[in-house]
Amino acid sequence: MRGGVFTLLSSALLLAQDAVAIAPDAVSVAGFKAPSWVLRRDGGSNYACKCYPGDYCWPNNGQWQKLNNTVGGNLRVNIPPGAPCYNTFKGPLGDVKTYNKAECDKVTSNWYNEQFQIELPAAGLWTYFTNDTCRPTTTPTDTCTLGYYPVLVIMAKTTAHIQAGINFARENNLRLIIRNTGHDFLGRSVGWGSLVINTHSFQDIKFSDQYRGACNYSGSAVTVGAGVQAFQVLKQANALKPPKIMVTGECATVGVAGGLVQGGGHGPLTNFHGFLADTALQFKVITADGILRTANSKTNADLFWALRGGGPAAFAVIVEATYKTFDDKPSAGLNLDIDTSHTTNATLFWEAVRIFHGYSTHFVDNGLYVYYELGTAGQNLHVHPFVGIGKTPEELQAVLKPMFDDFAKIGIKYTSSAANFNTFYDLYNAMFETEVAGNSALTGGWTIGRKDVEENHPAVISAFQTVLGAGSFMVGHMWSAGHGLPKNQWANSAVNPRFRNVVDKLITIVPIGGNAPLADKAAAQHRLTYVVDAALRNAAPNGCSYINEADPFQPNWQEAFWGDNYPQLLQIRKKWDPEGVFYSVSTPGTEKWEQIETGTRLCLKL
Template sequence: MSPSLRTLLLAASFVPAALARITVRNDPDPEAEADSLDALDFSDAAAPLALTRPGGVHYACKCLPGESCWPSAQKWNTLNATVNGRLRVHIPPGAVCHSSFQGPFGTVNTYDPVKCAEATANWSNEQWHVEQPGSNLWTYFTNDTCRPTTNPSDACTLGYYGVYVIMANKKQHVKAGIDFARRNNIRLIVRNTGHDFIGRSTGYGALIINMHGFQDITWTDNYKGPGSYKGGAVTIGAGVQANTILAQGHAKNPPRVVVTGECPTVGISGGFIQGGGHGPWTTLKGFSADNVLSFEAITASGKYVTANEKKNPDLFYALKGGGPASFAVILSTTMKTFTDLPSAGATLYINTTHTFDPDVIWEGTKIFHKWSNHFVDNGLYAYYEILPFTLRVRPWVAIGKTKAQLDSILQPMIDELDAAGIPYDFESKAFPTFYDLYVDLFEPEAAGESALTGGWMFNHHDVATNNDGIIEALKTATAPRSDLFGIIVGHLFNPGYGAPISNSATHPAWRNATDFVITVLPVPAGSSLAQKADLQDVLTNVVDEGLRSASTSGCTYVNEADPYQPNWQSAFWGSEYPKLRALRAKWDPLGVFYAVSTPGTEKWEVIDYGTRLCKRLPAPGPSTGQ
């Protein structure tokens, strides 16, 4: 190991929060904004690494640590200086519970009993993971490496985490990271919160750009364009989370809201909005992506761009639901705001406090779901969970409605539950604003678990004509095999309610949606590669196949579904996909950005046991030697 790299790596204790910082010079002046593709230049990109694997399969691959193409210590130190000493060697957050971390650059002592106690106590805390440099909130796609332990001698390795992290808080830092990855053929990961079900926030051998430091929020009462919209707006930095923007909006007079996710730790800009972004306001106002007015971003060529209706409108369209980490890195997003309204909420529980008969619980679930078209057609949103012996609907959200109005909407379902003799607990409440409802009725989610995630959308026709079939599919998802159990997380909403025309890249089928279901299949600790492959097969071909067979929608959600399902292009984007694939080739022709199952990634694979990112090449033709 060279002295300069050793200085970078070993100047501190290797606890992530205390890694070495080197400040050498100030940021250079920002480059001029590029108005069109003509200003983009990829001529400085490094050539990919050519590899051939058994069977004569040829690949063009990203470079990995230890290979001759890996950047020198001097290059990494120069990058660290360029980003004002904000480059970190990435150590998994549980390393503080282990005697040592066996990383790509050697073994380092990491045990710290105080920090271990903190990590152990917070392992299920989403916000704690968000604040770590590169943690993934759900651990399956990290290879479940280096978790907190009571035995410090347990092995701790990097797993599928990235190697370095830039803790960016200026746009120049982001540009430096993109440029470095492009010029050195390094896999690049863009991470905001790590709120990621399917492994797009982590990757073996990668340089991570952590965007959580972009926390600026600017409100305006009268957006002046471009475009015809003239109402209230807010510009949100890439790292701002739902709880922050909603709390700040609530403090305004009158209170303001934006379309966020239901989970308070989700970041708004970035992967959430690039996947579409759904939440409690979606039935009334569409996806978050439908409400974007403008983006500030950096392209794969390292150019600063504005994307809106007038400037780079094709990029504007693609960033609104066209796939995370695919077209550019979002620095900030300007969105429409809305006046918060008095609201009503309700909860329903059917569980073992009422009955131990699963048939009774499933009959109650069937009745609840039968009325889901009725709920969304009356402007409601609902979040529900199905677990063993449990249906939890918490909450229904009725924005702009009174408790009496909500009760009236829900009464037909209540009457049917009563007529069927289904025991339950039901409660409804009035709130002065949606924000008050949000704080009271939405619950924190837990991080730190290992699971595979799938999902599917049921439309109005599915619910109206095949509710029994949907319930049978949900039963399969919760018990796909005698040795397995699953969990259902459902969301009743319709982005087409009152706004049936999409202005984003999201799948057109969403405009007739009723229920989006997430399927969760837990992965036991220490599972072998064969066991993981078996569970993936169960998820794709048993759990989600049952959902697909019960539906006519042909649609699922980009950020919360099985990325390895057949025909993911059509399932995620439908008729929008050919346009998105062409735009990916335009804005990122070399694949500087990568996230699984996003436009234009058909030829990309992660080979060598989940480590090496490569583009599969056509077999060379026969030699025409002289």
């Protein structure tokens, strides 16, 4: 199936697009130069929209053929991952017979495997924003449609392929998506009617003992291609002598040169070195005009600043990134669980949660990173793990002793286990749990400021109870992005200044099927925005929101995501992408953009 159907030249799917309607005069949209807009009316408002299959401006077969030649035959028609389980994929470019039992069995058995989904051309690891279409099934006669998956994919192998894709999308006013791993909670790796540029093949990793570049830095560094994932670079860094480490996310499958750094990039080393964005030394990028550029503190410095936390898929496509690396250290870790096997008394359980979370400032001030889940299985506090980088088990236990003493005072039982490791990398592989793909949910989140814990902690715990009571659950990350980073470096990246005083970053999850009735989806979104996350926002007014793990539809998202940095980011966006070639929900400059007609067409409100 993949050898024929996915190769554009061996299919006839695009031939139907040669018979298009006579094109009307090009629509002029103030401030945007794209030659072809599609006028629509939705909800009483007028819109100018990107071009989609069936529109007069959708490229014809000859144009797609020319693009395919330009990108070395790497343009593919996209078919949803679950299609081999169906007799027919009913796509926007034509029907395709897709049933293949062996392929279906493979997809079904690997559906929840992150790396399997990552290696696919245009899958989203979490399926809500795909419209949850065409999931694996045991009934081949069911209907498989494209849903909100992209229409076509460029499997880019060179920078020239990326440039060609950007130019083609700009010249034809297509919705463009940049995908590396699809590791995204907000659906930014998929999009109805879109063209995707897949950058996952860019796998180069190069280490340097003494980086010499524009930044005032001469230590060790690593340069990675756009497709490199955390587990890949960490493994190679650990093999160096002495072993090195870099700031990455908690999840090992995340790409380290794209959306992670553009959103900021927090992880277990954030206490010591800030965000991944704070460690960036240089980028090679392709901007919306299709030009390959270097961005660092001396060359295109405004772009360099914006790429360091100013918003994913907003300013340019990163093809290569250079980061600082650091000496790895012996580390200790400890797991903690309190659940119904320890107590069924809700009052006692929440008192234990209050004690645990009340020590968040103590934990981060002592250099700990804490990853925890709350309410994933009802009354459940799952801390896996407490991380003490550079600490012995005795030193880690000493930091945690006041918490355990308070647990003893209230008589709460718990399960705990500790371990010691030669390096943090060893701890990372042994103690962080594997995450899964393939589930459907809405994701929100908020952060808890130091002042909120110190002055308003009872309200914070009450907000936690509201979150769980609304059918949601939470994932917490305790760190301080201002703890180990010199204050004179805080403004060097575009991340929200409020993050420097955060001690806990929360992800909230509201389970909902992507194919649920529209009324149910609207109700779930309302519950996330105005019940779940609103409780956290009200209880923690000194917090902020992290663009990669948050509700993009929250009120005043500009302030929540970037604070005082937003006006400058908006001006930089207008400079580098004046035509709106790139789009990512709720990023600088997207105020006038909406996905109308049940979240399909991307349009400018007139």
